[in-house]
Structure formats: C-alpha cells, structure tokens
Amino acid sequence: xxxxxxxxxxxxxxxxxxxxxxxxxxxxxxxxxxxxxxxxxxxxxxxxxxxxxxxxxxxxxxxxxxxxxxxxxxxxxxxxxxxxxxxxxxxxxxxxxxxxxxxxxxxxxxxxxxxxxxxxxxxxxxxxxxxxxxxxxxxxxxxxxxxxxxxxxxxxxxxxxxxxxxxxxxxxxxxxxxxxxxxxxxxxxxxxxxxx
Numbered sequence: 613x614x615x616x617x618x619x620x621x622x623x624x625x626x627x628x629x630x631x632x633x634x635x636x637x638x639x640x641x642x643x644x645x646x647x648x649x650x651x652x653x654x655x656x657x658x659x660x661x662x663x664x665x666x667x668x669x670x671x672x673x674x675x676x677x678x679x680x681x682x683x684x685x686x687x688x689x690x691x692x693x694x695x696x697x698x699x700x701x702x703x704x705x706x707x708x709x710x711x712x713x714x715x716x717x718x719x720x721x722x723x724x725x726x727x728x729x730x731x732x733x734x735x736x737x738x739x740x741x742x743x744x745x746x747x748x749x750x751x752x753x754x755x756x757x758x759x760x761x762x763x764x765x766x767x768x769x770x771x772x773x774x775x776x777x778x779x780x781x782x783x784x785x786x787x788x789x790x791x792x793x794x795x796x797x798x799x800x801x802x803x804x805x806x807x808x
Contacts, residue, residue, distance in 0.1 A: 615647055615655050620664060620683060620691045625763050627668075627682035630656055656681055664690055712787060720791040727791075731784035738777040745770050 622628070622636045633656070634649045647655075659665040664687035668680050683691075708730055712723060748767050749757050758764065 615651060616659060616664070617691065617694050618647070619652065619655050619659060620687050620694075621765070623665060623681060623683045623687070624691070624765060627680045629670075629678045629680050631678075633681070659687065663687075715791065720795050724788050724791055727784040727788045731781045731788075734777045734781040734784065738774060738781065741770055741773045741777060745774065 618637075619633070622633055628636060630649070630653050634652055637647060637652065656665065656667075660667050660681065663684060665681045666684050668682070669677050670680050671677050708726055711718065711726060715723060745767070748763075748770060752760075757767065761767070
C-alpha cells in the first residue's frame, strides 16, 4: 500500500480540505497508516494532477479560501483495483520488540521503562479510538449500526485499531510482569556466561 491509497480511502465518505483530511487521519486512518500533514498536502496535489481527486475552492467569511478535495470516478476505480489486488502480509518493524528480544543482556529496568511508556501510549490511543467508536455508533448497537450505515469502513478500521492498541497494552503489561518476576528471583540481566 502507498500513501495514495490511504488518502483516497479517507475520501470515500465525502469531500474534505487538507486540514479536515489530516483530522480524519488522526481519528481513523492513523490506525493503519502514519503520515505528516505536509505529506498529505503533497499527495493531494499529486492525486489532483493525476485526476484521482477533484478540487474545489470554497470561500469562507473572515478566513482564507479553502480547497476541498473529493474522489473522482477515476479515484474510485483506483481504490477498487487496489482492494481487489492481492494483499501482502503486514511486516512488523518495531524498535521496542527488538529491544525486548535483548532482555537477557539489557538491564530490566530499562525495558520496563520502555514497556510502561508504550503501554501508556496504547491506552491513550485506545481511549481516543473508543470515543471515535461511540461517535460512529451514536447510541446504536453494533447490529443496528450495521443494518443502516453507509459508512461501515471507518467502523471496521476503528475496531481494528481498538483491538491492536488493547493487545499492545496487554502485551506490555505482561512483559513488565515477567521482567519484574525474573528480577525478584535474582536472574537479572547479564552477559552470556561461559558455555552459554
């Protein structure tokens, strides 16, 4: 997947300015694609030039004119082609996981700090995603929502984000418990000894 597909996907449910699109990324698309606002603007300009999105100038009172982007038929076709193509498995590249792999030679307190920080970040994202989920459901049960919605995609990706962040927080908490238990039993970190 490239940034272009993530941007096109974020426009499926309606037009948006670059600023609004950046907010959509923070609220949902960021679950599966990280980007900076500057990259979004560059990609929007490229997509517009290629005819995958249209752009309209919208005058605002006491504010500068804003440019609003929307999917074109060509953009929708590009998304349809992308979704129909075979998907590669996700490749995990995570510094923390590599650091934890070194638990036998790294001071446990260092890893505990990293793990606690990551767990806190995951819980913060989880809170935000749960608020987004509430907004999407708007007081309906999931079954009621699915029956009437024309916007299932954002809900599906929100739920994926919730599961991912909850799992990340649980894993970090579990790893901290093991590191602390190991320290309590006197098996602290150290270099491999002779014969190891």
